[in-house]
Amino acid sequence: MKRHAATKKPIWKRPFFWVIIILIVLVGGITIGRQTGTTLSHHEKVSKPKPKPKPKPVKLTAKEKKVAKKYALSPQATAHAHTAKVTAIGDSVMVDITPELKQVFPHALINGAVGRQFYDLPTIAQSLKAEGKLADNVVVNLGTNGPPEKKDISRFLKVVGSKRQVYWINTHVPTQRWEGQTNRLIASTAKANHNVHVVDWHNLSNNHANWFAGDEVHLQTKGATAYVGLLAKTMAK
Structure with a gap:
């Protein structure tokens, strides 16, 4: 008697699938966070007003x-x-x-x-x-x-x-x-x-x-x- 081939589980029911998904989410979140932080940091540098130069000392007669x-x-x-x-x-x-x-x-x-x-x-x-x-x-x-x-x-x-x-x-x-x-x-x-x-x-x-x-x-x-x-x-x- 031939053995019946075991029914394959759908990929989403396999443990390694969810491990990969979790890793993708974690890595993606870190990357986005870094990019956002860099963008905000750059924006702060650009928008920060420069201090007005102090007037040069003037010597009067x-x-x-x-x-x-x-x-x-x-x-x-x-x-x-x-x-x-x-x-x-x-x-x-x-x-x-x-x-x-x-x-x-x-x-x-x-x-x-x-x-x-x-x-x-x-x-x-x-x-x-x-x-x-x-x-x-x-x-x-x-x-x-x-x-x-x-x-x-x-x-x-x-x-x-x-x-x-x-x-x-x-x-x-x-x-x-x-x-x-x-x-x-x-x-x-x-x-x-x-x-x-x-x-x-x-x-x-x-x-x-x-x-x-x-x-x-x-x-x-x-x-x-x-x-x-x-x-x-x-x-x-």
């Missing part, structure tokens, strides 16, 4: 140290202002603070006039540019005598170009209805143009009535010092 103390400036801001080429265009407020501006910015060319309006700005800038007197840093202080119009600002920015930096001092004229309109337009202009920066005089001067003359616009000595100090700090950023 005795005269510059006096300026730094008077205007509450850092050595870096003082040194920057001392060497910066600046063209400042403004109205009677700028005329009044010319001594302080020249003390902090000795290389500044100051073009101020009583009663000046915003619509004068493009023509003045064009004339200074034609004479080679429009510096890489242009400071604007207008708005005391009336609000700006977008077309005048657009013409001015076209004259200045995109490479010069414009530092626009906003307005403190609480007695005039156009104060808010002027400051909003200055802010929106800065937001739309990478080379235009707001010097926020309006915010700094709030609640400092003793900085101003009786008209609440023109400056006393303390106000002039704070005004020019703010400009120097903004330009040094």
